[in-house]
Amino acid sequence: MRILVTGGAGFIGSEYVRMLLGVPGGDASGVPAVEPTTVTVLDKLTYSGNLDNLAPVRDDPRLRFVRGDICDPATVDEVVAGQDVVVHFAAESHVDRSIEGAAPFVTTNVLGTQTLLDAALRHGTGRFVHVSTDEVYGSIDSGSWTETWPLAPNSPYSASKAGSDLLALAYHRTHGMDVVVTRCSNNYGPYQFPEKVVPLFVTNLLDGGTVPLYGDGGNIRDWLHVHDHCRGIAMVAHAGRSGEVYHIGGGTELSNKELTGRLLEACDAGWDRVVPVADRKGHDRRYSLDISKINTELGYAPSIDLDEGLTRTVAWYRDNRAWWEPLKKASGA
Structure with a gap:
């Protein structure tokens, strides 16, 4: 099986590549036994893409890396040709950056997805997995979103992802393409660029610094290793029904203040290291995904329990300063 992974040098995409090539990060029970003949990674290597994320599989002969932009039709056409499956992670994904400037998010997330879909349609790719986010739904006060919930994004980032979701599903309905969409809750774990909340807080605390807490700290997220x-995603790629959306969640909801408390404890730090900051513009109050569909259909x-996952994540950042210190210095995160 020939698999193309866009954004495969990023945080989540590289984990998927390492998993495909036999370097799992945790319990792999229930993961379909996929033995790819080739895994092609297409990545532009923007600030959050990093070839060091692929170091554990760098010497695997099945890995092929192509540096390129998903908005470039010629590059996309070349790498999509001959692929059996496309797993599409590549995206601009940081909400604060999208508030400062929306154009790169619309260009990459919408136009880039359309460019990939056109190429997959032209070459008859077997399956196209579009990886998305719970943020496309907006905010929910109580209960949990099902996959049929209306989209109501509140940030330029989430609006661009909602647009790409609708495009992907439209190619299924219009052209009969084998498209599936996944929407996940907040991710954390190793190799996450240190602008996101968990690695930002952990690395600041490990360096003896302070951490910023938005508003009253009451915004609630579900956390997923x-x-x-x-x-x-592997389960959906293997056996998800074409044209369907599947939620992937972690099963543990925490307020930002509760998450901060757990990270302080994991780093042996106190609340004196927390600095309140003004709330983010348009900050969604709560996200919550119903994962009964993927549980019932795909098992x-x-x-990975959140406490165990956070402990492992803190240990990884403590042991891998050589990975994150240059990134943090270069980006000013």
Whole structure:
């Protein structure tokens, strides 16, 4: 099987590549036994893409890396040709950056997805897995979103992802393409670029610094270890029904304040290291995914407990300063 992974040098995409090539990050039970003949990674290597993320599989002869932009039709046409499966991770994904400037998000997330879909249609790719986010739904006060919930994004980032979701599903309905869409909750784990909340807080605390807490800290998120996310994607890629959306969640909801408390404890730090900051513009109050569909149809359930996952994540950042220190210095995260 020939698999193309877009954004495969990023945080989640590289975990998926490492999993495909036999370097799992946790319990791999229930993951379909996929033995790819080739795994092609297409990545532009923007600030959050990093070839070091692929170091554990760098010497695998099945790995092929192509540096390129998913918005470039010629590059996309070349790498999509001959692929059996496309798993599409590549995206601009940081909400704060999208508030500062929306154009790169619309260009990459919408136009880039359309470019990939056109190439997959032209070459008759067997399956196209479009990886998305729970943020496309907006905010929910109580209960959990099902896959049929209306989309109501509130940030430029989530709006661009909602647009790409609708495009992917439209190619299924219009052209009969074998498309499936996954929507996940907040990811954490190793190799996450240190601008996102968990690695930002952990690396700041390990350096003896402070951490910022938005508003009253009451915004609630469900937390999903990146390996569980990739397990869920593998299940959907293998046996998900064409034209369907599947939720992948972690099963543990925490307020930002509660998450901060757990990270402080894991890093042996106190609340004196927390600095309140003004709330983010348009900050969604709560996200919550109903994962009963993927559980019932495909047998997915999270395998990594949040406390265990955070402990392992903190240990990874403590042991891998050589990975994150240059990134943090270069980006000013």
